[in-house]
Amino acid sequence: MKRLMVGTVMLAAIALLSTSGAQAADKLTVGKASPTSSPMLPVDVGVKTGIFAKHGLDVTIQNFSGGGKMHQAAAAGAIDLGVGAGPELALIAKGAPEIAVANVVGPATFLGVAVPADSQAKTLADLKGKKIAVSSNGSFTFWLALQLAKKQGWGEKDITIVANGSEPATVVAAFRTHNVDADIIPTSLTFQMEEKHEGRLLAPVSSYMGNTSAGTIFATTKLVQSNPDAIKRFLAGWFETIDFMHKNKAETVKIGMGMTGFSEAVQSKEYDLTIGMYSRDGKFDADTLKNLQTSFTDLKLVESPPDMSKLYTEAYLPKK
Numbered sequence: 001m002k003r004l005m006v007g008t009v010m011l012a013a014i015a016l017l018s019t020s021g022a023q024a025a026d027k028l029t030v031g032k033a034s035p036t037s038s039p040m041l042p043v044d045v046g047v048k049t050g051i052f053a054k055h056g057l058d059v060t061i062q063n064f065s066g067g068g069k070m071h072q073a074a075a076a077g078a079i080d081l082g083v084g085a086g087p088e089l090a091l092i093a094k095g096a097p098e099i100a101v102a103n104v105v106g107p108a109t110f111l112g113v114a115v116p117a118d119s120q121a122k123t124l125a126d127l128k129g130k131k132i133a134v135s136s137n138g139s140f141t142f143w144l145a146l147q148l149a150k151k152q153g154w155g156e157k158d159i160t161i162v163a164n165g166s167e168p169a170t171v172v173a174a175f176r177t178h179n180v181d182a183d184i185i186p187t188s189l190t191f192q193m194e195e196k197h198e199g200r201l202l203a204p205v206s207s208y209m210g211n212t213s214a215g216t217i218f219a220t221t222k223l224v225q226s227n228p229d230a231i232k233r234f235l236a237g238w239f240e241t242i243d244f245m246h247k248n249k250a251e252t253v254k255i256g257m258g259m260t261g262f263s264e265a266v267q268s269k270e271y272d273l274t275i276g277m278y279s280r281d282g283k284f285d286a287d288t289l290k291n292l293q294t295s296f297t298d299l300k301l302v303e304s305p306p307d308m309s310k311l312y313t314e315a316y317l318p319k320k
Contacts, residue, residue: 024056025053025056025057025058026056026057026058026227026230026233027057027058027060028057028058028059028060028080028081028223028230028234029059029060029061029062029078029079029080029081030043030059030060030061030062030079030080030081030082030083030234031062031063031064031070031073031074031078031079031081031082031083031084032061032062032063032064032070032082032083033064033066033067033069033070033082033083033084033085033088033135033139033140033166034063034064034065034066034135034166034186035063035064035065035166035167035259036166036168036186036188036189036259036260036261037110037111037166037186037188038110038186038187038188038256038270038274038277039083039085039104039105039110039214039215039277039278040083040215040259041245041252041255041256041259042104042238042241042242042245042278043059043061043083044061044255044256044258044259045241045244045245045252045255046059046237046238046240046241047059047061048255048258049241049244049251049255051237051240051241051244052234052237052241054237054240055233055234055236055237055240056233057230057233057234057237059234062078062079065135065136065165065166065167066135066136066139066163066165066166067084067085067088067135067136067138067139067140068136068137068138068139069136070082070084071084071088071091071096071098071218074096074097074098074218074220075096075097075098077220077222079220080219080220080222080223080230081217081218081219081220081223081231081234082098082217082218083104083215083216083217083218084140084215084216084218085139085140085212085213085214085215085216086100086103086140086212086213086214086216086288086291086292086295087139087140087143087212087213087292087295087296087299088139088140088216088218089213089216089292089296089308089311089312090292090295090296090299090301090302090306091301092218092311093296093301093302093306093310093311094301094302097220097221097222098218098219098220098221099218099219099221099224099311099312099313100216100217100218100284100311100312100313101217101218101219101231101235101282101312101313101314101315101316101317102216102217102235102238102279102282102314102316102317103213103215103216103279103282103283103284103285103288103312104215104216104217104238104278104279104282105213105214105215105216105277105278105279106211106212106213106214106277106279106288107206107209107210107211107212107214107277108140108144108205108206108209108212108214109187109204109205109206109273109274109276109277110186110187110188110214110270110273110274110277111141111144111184111185111186111187111204111205111214112184112185112186112187112190112201112202112203112204112205113127113132113148113182113183113184113201113202113203113204113205114171114175114182114183114184114185114189114190114193114199114200114201114202115175115181115182115183115199115200115202116175116176116178116181116198116199117175117193117194117197117198117199117200119181119182119200119202121181121182121202122202123202123203124148124152124202124203124207124208125152127148127152127159127181127182127202128152128154128158128159129158129159130159130160130181130182131159131160131161131162131179131180131181131182132145132148132159132160132161132162132180132181132182132183132184133161133162133163133164133171133174133180133182133183133184133185134161134162134163134164134183134184135163135164135165135166136163136165136166137161137163138299138301139163140212140214141166141184141185142161142163142299143295143298143299144184144205144209145159145161145184146161146298146299147208147209147298148184148208150298151208151209162179162180164179164180164183166185166186168189168192168260168261171183171185171189171193171199172193172198172199175193175198175199176198182202183199184205186270187201187204187270187273187274188256188260188262188266188267188270189260189262191262191266191269191270192260192262192263192266195263195265195266210287210291211285211287211288211291212288212291212292212295213284213288213291213292214277215277215278215279217234217235217238217282219231219316228316231316232316232318235282235316235317235318236318238282239280239281239282239318242278242279242280245275245278246275249268249271249275252271253267253268253271256270256271281317281320282314282317282318283314283317284312284314289308292308293305293306293308
């Protein structure tokens with residue numbers, strides 16, 4: 001009887017420890033500046049494959065229609081980490097309670113300038129005087145529209161920038177009604193629109209812009225102070241996810257389809273176009289930082305160029 005009681009107690013203790021271990025995972029809410037954009041895909045892949053869970057994290061995904069709204073949520077304490085774009089570091093220079101912790105995508109190979117299927121535009125030069133949609137004012141796509149005008153030698157008044165969100169249905173509706181003449185959107189959405197004869201790719205963003213930290217991970221000051229180890233584990237999980245994506249196209253495409261709702265053909269084409277854009281170390285190089293400073297000026301977000309070293313840290317990146 002004593003042996004039975006001891007055994008029962010031990011089993012109960014083991015069960016309790018197992019339950020405690022299962023509950024020990026740190027809960028993180030991760031914001032995505034766009035629900036369907038490829039730089040955000042590793043968040044979904046990491047959750048679906050259990051890679052983040054492997055690193056002791058219980059990740060909840062929160063989607064936003066633009067970087068501006070995502071950073072508002074960060075300031076309000078609604079998210080712990082965010083995946084956005086490099087030019088959003090300017091918000092940190094203006095006092096946003098965050099810091100950039102990884103430069104995860106360099107060139108914006110996942111973005112393109114799209115036009116309605118029946119547009120008469122043949123080249124980017126044909127967009128002078130036209131309405132160009134972006135996700136939100138002050139966003140990465142907003143800056144890319146400004147850069148388009150700059151590279152074409154136009155003045156800011158030679159195009160009208162319209163904040164139209166990043167939801168696919170909104171983009172398609174604006175094209176159908178001709179409320180805008182072009183939109184800077186994910187190439188995956190463009191491929192989908194081409195299949196349905198709703199739009200077409202006029203030119204990739206990479207045709208006029210270089211490396212701009214097109215994917216950046218931000219951590220809130222609150223998380224930095226309360227649980228810096230969770231940031232390290234999230235980044236370790238992120239880069240493990242990138243390795244998984246490189247080795248497993250079929251499963252990555254399947255998860256991407258669930259995120260975007262696009263066909264396998266579209267998602268496969270997007271994978272082939274963008275898989276090489278993900279950084280394998282997350283570091284901020286000198287050229288990227290210089291381009292980001294330019295973006296701050298173009299967006300008129302700062303009065304003078306800030307000390308870039310205060311806007312990001314590489315302290316949480318995995319050690320090679």
